[in-house]
Amino acid sequence: MVQLLTPDGERLEHDEFAFTGTTDDLVGFLRDMILARRFDAEATALQRHGELGLWTPLLGQEAAQVGSARAVREGDVVFPSYREHAVAMVLGVPLTNLLGLFRGSNGGDWEKLETFKNYQIVIGCQTLHATGYAMGLQFDGAVGNDDDADNSAVIVYHGDGAASQGDVNEAYVFAASYNAPVVFFCQNNQWAISEPIALQSRIPLFQRAQGFGFPGVQVDGNDVLAVKAVTDWAMQRARAGEGPSFIEAFTYRMGAHTTSDDPTKYRRAAEDEAWKGRDPVARLTTYLRNEGAIDDAWLAAIDDEGKALGADARASIPQLEDTTMDKLFATVYAEPTVALEAQRREYAEYAASFEENA
Template sequence: MTQRGDAAEPDRARPESPGPESPGATSPGGSFGAVPRETEPMVQLLAPSGERVEHAHFRFDGDDRTIAGLLRDMVLARRIDTEATALQRQGELGLWSPLLGQEAAQVGSGRAFGPNDVAFPTYREHGVAWAMGIDPLTLLGLFRGVSLGGWDPAELRFNLYTVVIGSQTLHATGYAMGIQRDGRVGNDDGTDAATIAYFGDGASSQGDVNEAFVFAASANAPVVFFCQNNQWAISEPTSLQTRVPLYQRAHGFGFPGVRVDGNDVLAVHAVTEWALRRAHAGEGPTLVEAYTYRMGAHTTSDDPSKYREDDELEHWRSRDPIDRVKTYLLGNQTIDQQWLDDLAAESDRLAEHLRRGCRELADPSLADSFTTTYAEEHAPLAAQAAEYAEYVASFGDPDAEVTR
């Protein structure tokens, strides 16, 4: 299995929370009319041209070798996505949710996790899963229909994919409240923990998400709400969902909101680290709006050409999260063509692992579902299992598996 790159170490000495007057922070005096989305200030540390830029309140302190590791993660996350999309087109997966264009938002935030932090994803956080150590082949099991997610959330601190839109934000908030009650905030002794709830701009309209905001604010829970605003809730643009930029919603619930350039892996990492430090210190929730773009389809059952223009897509191609990092690292000679060639070869090996492994994933046994539903024996389900066993036996082949 391909190994992951090294994660950047968090710097605990970076600036405190930005004041409300700072770019990207919630301001009580902010406009509450319809705001042109790209005119809103946002945290950026690496411009689309590949040039480093300064920000008054945030900085990325990793060295260029660490940035090269982030580039590697993004390239491999994109290859996972490319191969899974192809497998779906070949009939090997029932569905796939592409992440194309959102690699920086996912890798940057995933690499900012502390050793005790826990992720609550949607169904698109393939880059976060990679950063957290999930074998991407395991992700395919869900979309092939042979598992509900085959990894251990307790071991890997990455919960199972959530298809019900927005419900994971309540799960993350409840878990964070449990962290509080376990006394694992405000200690500064390596035991502090927090949760990150991932969701999209469309999910921000769900009642579950807003209820999670209320609970998190009321309990001052150590949770980071990480919204990947990719501009489209399937076929509905963000501009039809909200009259204010999404990060400003946090102010109404009583906690900070920050908009970050979601195609800038350095800025995403810095802002996520800051939000997690707030949570660890007992300062409560934060809403991070990663302003990015879904360059592909919502899922492989979607045709985005029916609802968005080609020039919009080209506008965002020029802001590709991988290209800007590659340009920066080539410019300062941290990497060269040989490095890129080696990465391409590694990417090919990962793709082969996915293609071969996907076809080898075992079909589930219907009989097993009776033993994996409850942790302890459940009498009604045990009776159903016995009935099913009798039904299978009626076919005269004790090894037969009836699936319908």
């Protein structure tokens, strides 16, 4: 497993991967992680107050998301699942989009997002979308150019549970067959809802990549330095035309799978306690404090920023406008189809029947 920062906040060296950023970069990473955790807590509270129908907490996975998101550059494209809130935040996605989706105010039809595509609720199918998009980059000549600035790649996020899905394995096959410039970023948070990783795979997930014909790397998903270094490597080889790769970010879902889940029913308290000692935010905070890069005043300022972020999230809820079925039908395809128009008419007649019977 690639690790560059221990849970105690000590730097390590690795033979193949190195963090090339600065201390200032790490201060920015810590800010991202703290604010993402605050937004996540705020959204969870909003769900508990009945303002959201559901929420998918990211608690504990901040380093995996921030480190990988910071490896994305202009021209690259991200395909998320439904828990990549920190990735969305880093890449500038309006957080009201996320709140609106889980409130039911929008159908995920977010407009004008070139880098970050829509959340995918159906487990794993975004890997096929990502692989197809990556193949399209090849056809467009956006891969393997001498001028690296002309090159792009795709990164797609999925969980350990999704790795058991047929769609995901089909995506691996297509990516390998066509040498597609796609990075499969698996956040192994140890639990596919209530099923442990030991029940899903007899071998570490990253070793599966070899069977499909591309490299796999396991990285400490709670170490933002290592995640950034490994993702930089994977994205760069994809941009250069060297094909797909698989990253297993070994992390832990410190909270529930969703706000409708109770992890105390299937997880031992001792396991939770053990992983708290590997907290990604705490380890980077310790390191940066020891380096003299942050202090109590800095942390207090970030706490104030987090409170403001939370207040903005709460204030945005009444401003969210519910989508309409007409809009949803209008945004399925760029040009309407005969079949879709027939479905739209059928729905309109169905909805009108309730008004007639009122």
